[in-house]
Amino acid sequence: MNGIKQIFQKEMARIFRDKKMVFSVFILPVAIMIGILMVTGTFQRRMLSNIEGHTPIVYVENEPESFQQFREAAEIKVKPVKEGEVEKVKEKILKGDVDLLLSFPENMDHKIAEYQTGDEIPEILPYYNPGEDYSKEAFDTVGGTLLETYRQVLLGQRVGNLEQIEIFKVDRESEAIQIKDEDKVNGKVLGMMLPYFITILLFAGAMGLGVDMITGEKERGTMASLLVTPVKRSSIVLGKVFALMALTGISSVIYVAAMVACMPIMAKTMGGNIGDGFKISMDVKQIIMLGALLIALSFLYSTLIALVSVFAKSMKEASSYIMPMYMLILVIGLSTMFSFGNTPESSYWIPVYNSSVVLKEILTQEVTILHYVITLLMTFGMGVILTGVIVKAFESEKVMAS
Template sequence: MKGIREIFGKEMARIFRDKKMVFSVFVLPVVIMLVIFSVVGMMAERKQKDIEAHKSRIYTLHAPTDFQQQMEASGFLAEYTQIESEKEFEAAKKKIKEGEIDLIVRFSDGFEEQTKAYKEGEPLPWVNTYENPSEEYSAKTSSFVKTMLESYRQTLLVERVEDLRQLTVFEVNTDNSQMYIQDKAKATGKMAGTMLPYFVTVFLFAGAMGIGTDMIAGEKERGTMYSLLVTPIQRSSIVLGKVFSLMTISGISAIVYVTALAVAANTIFKDKLSGANFHLDIQAGQIAMLGVLLLFMSFLYSTIIALISVFAKTVKEAGTYIMPAYMLVLIIGLISMFSTGKPQESLWFVPFYNNAMAIQGIMSQEITLFQYGITVAETLALGVILTGVIVKAFESEKVMSK
């Protein structure tokens, strides 16, 4: 134990005495994260305002006069152009594709007369709208026009049937105050849990990767590892001291990043993320479960980084080896963001993926003790196994002399 404490203290002192390293590990990532989210939020807000301020360009073919007047009287910011021929219609479709106009509304020829003189069994008059779904302006304009068409349909029905209730039969969702039954805190936690596995993976690896490669591969590159190996300290103690110090740094950095993200979500980005309903309310039990899981995840990721660094001669080489592992774990975190429904029980035995699912389950308050226990136990077991492999590698002169 004494040797472990000596190595642990040495590594922690080396890191925290280096102001540049403290800044790069704990402060700079938070600043970068907040700047990125601020810029993304500002750009999204600016984009939304630009869409709202855009004057839509709408072409109509065979449009009834009363519908044209109804649209113009709606107050919707738009410029209306009436086209008269098939040639103009084909030219308008090209303009839609090129983004020059936003929408074409085509009525069947003789639409107004057909609706007024309609008899049972005759072909129904029709309306087609043409939009470009890849253009936000076009999608916004289409949504408005479809609403106006439904309103126009109701107007024509009133002319044909005095009491629309005879055709309605029943109404749906009339009591808006009771339509949504949910636990807002749980819903918010579920939303946060969707994003958190990805960010936690980034934070844990980012917090440990640079320091971890320097702790082992860096010392081998500088030649200080050899002098350390000939000291009376057991090599297993050297390994554990380095792994525990790396785990501590990784865990602290993850807690700092997640805390900063949670504070930012409830303050700076609250309205941008989910309006006034967004409030991340985490209970003490959730914090404890998340803390233990993060601790063991830090341990596992630290052992992965340390193991890879053992077989590298330089920091640069170690970084090259670590990157595929980093990408693999990152992809697993991304996959969990798009999962739906409750995961199959067998998936809780899949390493790394069960960590992402556990974070989601903790945040949404939907994880069972069995699922949590399996995840924590497996994560710890893998970390212990990898630590044993690292100890074996340290005891190999062939590996350490590289």
């Protein structure tokens, strides 16, 4: 135990005495992540504001008098298409110079007025470019909402009172119909984003520290000196793994606290309404479950990084081996970020993936004790197995001499 404590204290002191290391490990990663999200959200908000503030360029072919009166009342400006210029307007839509072309059938007002059952129904063709944001917005507003309102006006003129043909209506907007748990709603916001960021930031932190702790010492020659000391090799392994686990755990607490504190700000930056009334509320049970799982994840990631670092001959080689693992962690995080519905039972037996799923379920208050225990034991169990492999590798002169 003295050997483990000695190595643990040595590694902790080495990190915390280096101010640059403290900044790069605990502050820089989360600052970069939050900065990227806020900058991305700002650009997204500006883009949406720009689209909404754009006056659509709309051309109309064979505009009926009824539509002209209707759109003028709605203060919508359009340009008439001259004879033989329809194809030119379509080319301008393709280039992004025109947003929308509304093509009405000839004599539409007459066809509507003289309509008899069985006659061909007049069809309006809204031409737009789905690859252009302005064009798509014009299609949604002018070609969609405006034309639907216009259709309702004409229908009212034909049948008189529209309430005669409206059998029922559905209220989809009133808050009175929303039977919701505020804590669960806020938890879902956290549950979608937080597990992903925790997973990748935890692994990134362990990666930066772990490679230097083991491969870095081998490369600098200090590992050889450490191995000839009276300290047992198993104590060296456990001391380094526990130090890496502690540092990764501390970083996870900092990351979670920073992400939770900044999430309402980031939501408002992205122009959403998530930040309005957004509150974090977790009971003692959730906090304990979240804390224990973060410790288990820190242990597993530390042993994964340490295992690769033991077998690598240089820091460059170790980084090249770890990078595919990092990409896999990214994919796993993304898969849980956009997952919906019930999670298959088999998912809780898959290391790393099960942790991301359970982290999400803890925040959304949907986790079961059975799934949590399975995930926790699997995560700790994998860490213990990997620690045993690392100890065996440390005892091999062939591995350590490389």
